[in-house]
Amino acid sequence: GQNIDQPTEMTATEGAIVQINCTYQTSGFNGLFWYQQHAGEAPTFLSYNVLDGLEEKGRFSSFLSRSKGYSYLLLKELQMKDSASYLCAPTDSWGKLQFGAGTQVVVTP
Amino acid sequence: EAQVTQNPRYLITVTGKKLTVTCSQNMNHEYMSWYRQDPGLGLRQIYYSMNVEVTDKGDVPEGYKVSRKEKRNFPLILESPSPNQTSLYFCASSFMGASGFTGELFFGEGSRLTVL
Numbered sequence: 001g002q003n004i005d006q007p008t009e010m011t012a013t014e015g016a017i018v019q020i021n022c023t024y025q026t027s028g029f030n031g032l033f034w035y036q037q038h039a040g041e042a043p044t045f046l047s048y049n050v051l052d053g054l055e056e057k058g059r060f061s062s063f064l065s066r067s068k069g070y071s072y073l074l075l076k077e078l079q080m081k082d083s084a085s086y087l088c089a090p091t092d093s094w095g096k097l098q099f100g101a102g103t104q105v106v107v108t109p
Numbered sequence: 110e111a112q113v114t115q116n117p118r119y120l121i122t123v124t125g126k127k128l129t130v131t132c133s134q135n136m137n138h139e140y141m142s143w144y145r146q147d148p149g150l151g152l153r154q155i156y157y158s159m160n161v162e163v164t165d166k167g168d169v170p171e172g173y174k175v176s177r178k179e180k181r182n183f184p185l186i187l188e189s190p191s192p193n194q195t196s197l198y199f200c201a202s203s204f205m206g207a208s209g210f211t212g213e214l215f216f217g218e219g220s221r222l223t224v225l
């Protein structure tokens with residue numbers, strides 16, 4: 001089974017940095033997705049981490065520690081358009097994928 | 110253009126009237142899956158398929174059926190829809206390696222279903 005824990009909501013101002021933590025317990029863990037989702041729209045891919053460490057993609061970075069069952073998504077230089085829900089999704093080796101409930105990020109001027 | 114296409118995008122139906130939501134991908138992906146999304150509950154996996162003729166239950170399979178007769182198509186069937194199946198449905202697909210996902214899971218635009 002999979003238990004996923006991420007904060008419900010985070011608020012930050014434009015230009016700031018926000019870190020969204022995700023802890024999970026996943027049998028047969030293979031990797032972890034991060035997705036961004038605006039209300040009523042399809043999720044948008046941000047990253048897929050398989051190995052331990054930090055991966056950086058522009059303003060967004062994602063970190064994984066397999067031994068700790070822990071990941072975080074770092075959003076830098078926040079913009080208003082970054083206001084969205086951010087979904088953490090650990091996967092196993094057999095195709096099962098479970099999404100966390102999502103962290104709603106609110107960016108204020 | 111690489112895409113996952115779902116139809117219909119919007120549907121209002123009545124209890125008990127069988128319906129099928131189609132999903133098609135043009136990327137030759139092995140893996141396809143269906144999710145439903147409800148307020149406060151996030152995305153929940155209904156069924157998934159690792160390849161043609163291989164399907165498995167996700168977390169909320171009750172009331173749904175799927176089939177994977179061709180690599181590109183993965184229809185979701187509601188044999189007797191009920192109001193608790195009113196939801197936003199997403200289909201997704203991805204390449205699969207020997208040890209699991211190898212990259213992005215591509216999502217369709219979603220199908221909003223209302224069962225009265």
